[in-house]
Structure formats: structure tokens, C-alpha cells
Amino acid sequence: MSKTDFLSVVPLFILTSAAILILFSIAVKRDHKVIYVITTVSLAIDFIFLVWYKATATWVIEPLFIFDGFGTFNTGLILLTALAVTMISYAYFEQREERKEEYYILLILATLGAIVLVISKHFVSLFLGLEILSVSLYSMIAYLRKRARSDEAGIKYLILAAFSSAFLLFGMALVYTAVGTMEFSKIASHLSSLEAMPVIVFAGFGLMTVGIGFKLGVVPFHMWAADVYEGAPAPVTAFIATVSKGGMMALLVRFFTAIDGYQYHGLILIFTIIAIASMFIGNFLALRQGNVKRVLAYSSIAHLGYLLVAFLAGGTLGIEAVSFYLVAYFITSTGAFGILATLSDRDRDAELLDDYRGLFWTRPWTATMFTSMLLSLAGIPLTAGFIGKFYLVAAGVREHLWLLVVMLAVNSAIGLYYYIKIIATMMEKNEVERPASNELNPSVYVVSGVTMAILTILLIWIGVHPNGMMVLIHELLALD
């Protein structure tokens, strides 16, 4: 192992050692605060290392990993999001289960899995990453064992995720039989030597699409989304919405670009249908929900549909657009679920619309932050979501994907309705004075509050001054 090899995988080492360190620490003494600090520090150090190391060229560890600009960017994004999720987890779990420490191990392992996913260039590392991520998520979703719905969500996710992994695996096997290699670039070179795509490879890609589509939660593989979002603890939901989906999206972009999927009209057609169906079905189902978590679940289906527009546009601009939108979407989703977590009490999450009635007048700052998150999801100016949507549309229009772009516009308008509904509920006059929850020392919430404030500021900063982020993405992606 060369020095560069070693330095490249240090981010993975840090995470694995952090997980082991937490295990030992729990063996010595259970202390939520200590574990929390270890997690935070290791994630932060990991990110700092990534920035400090600043890889100047693409580095490959054969045959599994590739460390390029795209991978580094997504690794950084995942680490920061995991950090934000950790921040909001503390206050949330402090008032719940007695055994909260193992959660952090799972969180770190899931982060590790997502990172492996975004730097993999081989079916084996892909599957390895995916399973590390999924297995951790199984237990994270069902972590609050006393809640029936949490268990239900965990089991649902377990069964469906196992199913989808099987599909993915079978698809990989089919591709392997035809092509004889599991490395993305070799599959690509083998395919390009052929006249047309063999049926068996196409079937393999089709089955893999099922597996990937499930993780992304796009229509028609979206059935799990609402129940899991609703049942999982709010910070875990934030994690699923962002890291899990984002990691898979990054992998999809890498794989599709590597095999140059844009030349296969069959694949393009499939993804176009998935994109349009996700936008419409996601938005229509969201319109009908009265539960904020479910609204966000369906809206995230629609958002993945929007993302697919830029993905289908492809090219440098398309990938830049996907990356930028992921940033905006990560900030917004983490923020929205973070606020949901801070509003939750011991027994249940604040997920009903009623929990938000009059919030503007009782907790103006929280409501303002939540409003800006929702407006960003709706793509309203002065927020990162607006620039993100601009990027997506720009990528689509450039490649003349008029159908998809018009669908995106139409759906943005539909989506507005349910975002505004939540905002309008927050502004209603609050007739009933709800007793303030005095279960916890308010200082516990300071960390969550500060995290939310930072996310909100980031959101507006990127919305007003997107150039810095654009240049960063552009430079990282141009790295070779």
C-alpha cells in the first residue's frame, strides 16, 4: 500500500476507528454525552482531513475504489450531513430510550457505507457499501423499540430493502455473465465493442434499476417511503432522506456516466418515465397528506424526480446541477427534519399539522427557519432551492428535454400548494394555548437550535451568493 493509497482511505479509517472507539467506550461506561462528543469530533476531523488533504488528482485503488473530485465532493457532503444529523440527534434521543449510545455506532457505520458507495467503481464495493448502509438503517429505523410504528417501519424497510438488494444482486450477476467483469470501466469498454446491448445485459440493468430505484425511493419503488419516514425517529428520517438517497444518486451518476448510458434509448426511456411518474405521483400524494412527515416523504419522491431531470440531461452541466441540487436538498431536508425533531416531545414526533398551528407566534424563530426550509423545497428565490432548481432546469433546457422540463415546472407549481399549506398553518392564530413542554432543560436544545440556525444561514447564503458553491463544484468535477 503506497502512501497515497493510505491517505486516500484515511476518511474511511477514521470512521471505522470511531465506531470501534465508541464500542469500547460503551463497554467502559454508558455516557450519552461522551459518545456524542466522540461522534461529533470524529466526523468533524474526518471532514477537516478531507479538506486538508485536498487531492489534486484522481487516485484509483484497484479494483474497488476511485477517489476523484466527484467522489470527494460527495464524501464531504455526506460527512457534513452526518454531522448535522448527529447534532440534532442528541437532544432528540436524550429525552427518549435509556440505551441511546449504540445509535451513534450505527450512524457512523451508515455514513461509512454511503461513502463507500460514492467512491466505488466496482460491483463488489458498490454492494458492500450498500449493505453496510442498509443494515445500519434497519436498526436505526426501528431504534425506538417502544413505538409500534417505529418497529413497523423497520420491518417494512428490512423486507423491502432485502428484496431490492436481491434484485440488484441478480442484475449484477446477469451483467457479469454477459460481460465477464464487474468493474464499471471494463463493462463500459466491453459494451462499446458490441454493436447493440445484449438482451441479458439490458435485463441486468433493468433489475439493477429496481434495486437502485428502491433506494432512491422513486416511483414505482416508492411504497416504503411514507411509512418509513413516518415511523423512523426524526433524525433517522433526515439521514434517509439525505445521505442514503444522495449516496445512491451519486453512484447512479457515476455508473451511468461510466457505461455511457445516454446512448441506450431504452434506459433513457425508463428513467424518463420514472422521473415523470415520481414528480406527479409524489406531488399528488403529498397533496393529500395531513402528516408533515408523510408530506415530506412524498415531496422527497418528487424531488428525486426533479433530480433525474438533470441526471438525464447529463454532461458536465447535468452532473454539476445534480451536485448543486443535492447540496441544497441536503441542507433543506436536514433542516426540516431537524426542526421536526426539536418540536417533538417524549411520546411522539411533531408530525401532525396541528402541532404547527400558530407556531409563528409562539416560536417565531423556529417557524421562520422552518418556513425558509419549506420555501427552499418549493424553489422560491433567496434560498438555495431556487438556485438548485434553476440549475436543473438550465441543464434540461440545454439538452432540449422540453417534456421533462415542462413537467418539472408544472410540478413545482403543484408542490407549492402543500408547502404553503404548512406555512399557512403556522401563521394561523393560535386559539388554544398549549402547555409548554417542560420535560427537558432547554439548554439541551441549544445545540439543535444552533445547528438549525447554521443550516438556515447556509441556505440563504447559497441562495443569495451561489457563486462560491458553483465554483467549488465546477473545480472539483473538473479534477482529473
Added chain:
Amino acid sequence: MILPVLIIMLMAGGIVAWIGARINTNVSRWISLIALLANFIITFLLWMEQEYLMDLSNSAWLAKYNLPWIPGFGISFNLALDGLSLLMLLLTFLLGMFAVLTSWKEIQYRVGFFHFNLLWVLAGITGVFLTMDLFLFYFFWEVMLIPMYFLIAIWGHENRRYAAYKFFIFTQASGLLMFLAILGLYYIHGNLTGTFTFDYFQLIGTKFSAEAERWLMLGFLAAFIVKLPVVPFHSWLPDAHSEAPTAGSVILAGLLLKTGAYGLLRFIVPLFPGAAHEIAPWAMSLGVFGILYGALLAFSQTDLKRLVAYTSVSHMGFIMLGVFAFNEWATQGVVMQMITHGISTGALFILAGSIYERIHTRDIGQMGGFWKKMPFMGTIGLVFAMASLGLPGLGNFIAEFLTLIGSWKATHKLTILAAVGLVAGTIYSLRIMQRVFYGTQENTHQLSDLSFREKLILVPLVLIIVWLGLYPQPILDTVRPSLDPIQANHSTTVVPDNLYVDIMKGDTYE
């Protein structure tokens, strides 16, 4: 440098007013008033110096400001002021001040947040009138929406939520279509010339295929005719206007609708001359239909604010008629209409608001005989009802007269129908007077005549509308330099196209 100050002043003023309300609600009212007054004075001084500034820049532009914003996409913070923008800004700040004054007593709930929203709507409108970068234009176009939504949804009347939703979704959806068209324009221009930019001055004169031009023009048109609004895209307007608080109605009718008209003049006509000519007969027909339809519905309303809202639909029809007649008479009529309608309808909404404050209903059936107890208000109501029906001597007459002269050159039949609309205007305006101020008073409302504050709002509006009716020349002079390029672009186009002749059967297009 002066242009961004106008926007920043309002945005900063909004934030300060929000915070200031913690000390005392009047603090936030005064801050809003002062910020708007300062802007008004700055703009007024610019107006006085127009000749000098135009000589200085040797063009129709009085001032420009450009700062790169997202250079990667060729987006810049690009502002420019010409006669047209200047007049719109004067109107914006003037009505803005009156909106603050009119809410002085009406709004007692969350005063700070109210003024924050008020100033941010006005900041968005100011941006729309100033920006010369299409991305930024869309940006400000959207910035107007959220605070306006809040104004309706928090401080509106009974059915405010529905009205706010409808307003928001209509305008947002149509705005997105415009956004797609903006991007289409951006790429077509970029692929042709190699410079990817959203700069208005560079995009003007882009050559398209006829089909591309048609689609892009329709994208822009969608946003503007929803905002204007043109029948059949008007259905958000009566709800939003009648449910909004008085200040909200004043801003909606006086300013927000004008952004649609401004967009037609500033973007549709110069950017897509060919497609604009193609659609002209349809657009003018819709305009005339709107004049008649709006007047008819106005006549049948029982809700005073809804009635005034429908008169807006009717009056905005003249703008469609004028813009697409493509000649100087009509275009000047359109600009006059934008200003005079802003003032007269704004005043009518303020009157409706002050009546509502006194009797807590907007139902015309419960009014009547108010003249006896409130002669001053009655007199002012009479002035604006007369303005609304286009009585000579008041500003609206000049506007509609110019528009009709201009459109007569383009089409006789439609002009005749539009003139019939003026008669309909007479009917609904007189109905307002008869049902509200004349007749016998059947109920025992406690009525007091206008207070000093209300007089402070309405008397200047009367003076302005009379001034515009008697001596509109300064306005016409101010706006002429910015209309010249629009005309120049069009005199060269060969106008009488077959489509038009087919539809209008025999009318000639000069």
C-alpha cells in the same frame, strides 16, 4: 450607484421596521414611511434631472448599475433606469406611502411583520421595474410573491387563505413558464453568438426561427397576462383583491398588475417583434373581451372591493389593446393607463377600506345615503368614480383616449367595441355612487367623515389625477425616449399579415 440604494433602502427598512415594532408599533410605521419617502424624493430628483442625465449617458438611460453576480452563467446584478421605469418607480413609492398611511389604524396585529412584508413587496416591485438582467428579473418577480402572500394570508378578510393560495399558485405557475422561456432564450442566444448571458441589452435583437420565437414569446406572455390579468386568466384577481387588507389591495391593483403591463412593453414587444405581431389580433381581441367582461361582472357585484377588482380587469383590457396596436399613440396611452389606473383604483380601494373600517362590511346592499354624513368622502368618491368612467379632465380619460386613437389605426371593429366598454364603465361607476353615497340611509351606522390622515392620502391623489387629466405632457415627455426604440423596432416590420386579415375580415392594419 443610486439604483441599488433604492432596493436596499426598502429591504433594510423592512428589517428595521420589523425589529422596531418591539419598541413601539408606531416606530415601524414611521420607519416604513420614511424609507418610502426617501426613495420617492430620490426618484423625484432623478426625474427633475432627466434631461441632464440622458445627455450624460447619451441614450434613453438615466442611470445604470452592473455588478457580476453568478459569472459562471452570465448573470449579473444589472439595473438600469429609463423614463418608463422612472415613472413606475414614482408610482410605486407614492402608492407605497399611501399604503402605509392607510394601514395606520387598520392594522393592529403583528405590525412589525406587516411592514416588513409591505416593504419587501415594494422592494420586489422596484427590482422588477429596474432590472435589465432576465435572471434577476425572474428573481424579483418571485420575490414579490411571498410577502404578498403573507399580506393576504395573515391580514386579509374571512376567506383569506383560499385567496392567498390562489394568488400564489396562479402567479407562480405562470412565472415558471416564463422562467423556461428565459432559459430557452439564454441558450438560443448563447449558441448563436457564443456569449451566454442574461443581459437584456445583449439578448435584444436575437434572431430566432419563427417557431422558437413563438414558443418563447408565449412563455413570457403567460406570466404577464396572468399578472395583468387578461380574461380568462383573471380568476385569482377578484379573490385576492377583495380578501387582502386595504394596503394589500392598493399594492395589488396599483402596482402588481402594472408589472404585467411593464413586462409586455419591456420584454414581449422588443424581444419578440415577429411573434408579437402574430399574436396581436388575438391579444387585442382578448383585451377587448376583458374590457366588456370585466365591466359586466363589475356591474353585478355586491361586494364593494370585488366590484373595484373587476373594474381593474376591465381597465387592464385597454392595456392589451394598446400594447399590441404597436404605435406611439397607443403605447403612450398604455403608460398613462398604468399610472392613472394605479392612482384611481388605489384611491377607490382606500375608500372601500375606510368605509369598511366604519361599518365593517363590504356589502353594497348595506350602504346608501353616506353623502349626508360624509360629504367629504362622497366628493372624493365622486372624483374617482368619474375618473374610472373616463370623464374628460381626469387622467384616465387621457389614457383611454390615447389608447383608442392608437388602436383605431390598427383595428376599427375592436376599437368600437372597446369604446362601448367605456359606456359600460359609466354604468358601474355610477352604480358605486348611487348605491353607496346617494339614496336613503336605511341603517344606523355611526359614520364620521374622513379623518385628517385619510384626507392626507386622498387629497393628493385627487390633485394628481386632475393634474394628469389637464396637463399630461410631462409624463408623455418622460416616457417618450424609452418608447422610441420599441416603436423603431416595429415600424420596420411588415405588419398586415394574413392571419390578421383572416380573423378581422377586411380591417386594415396600418
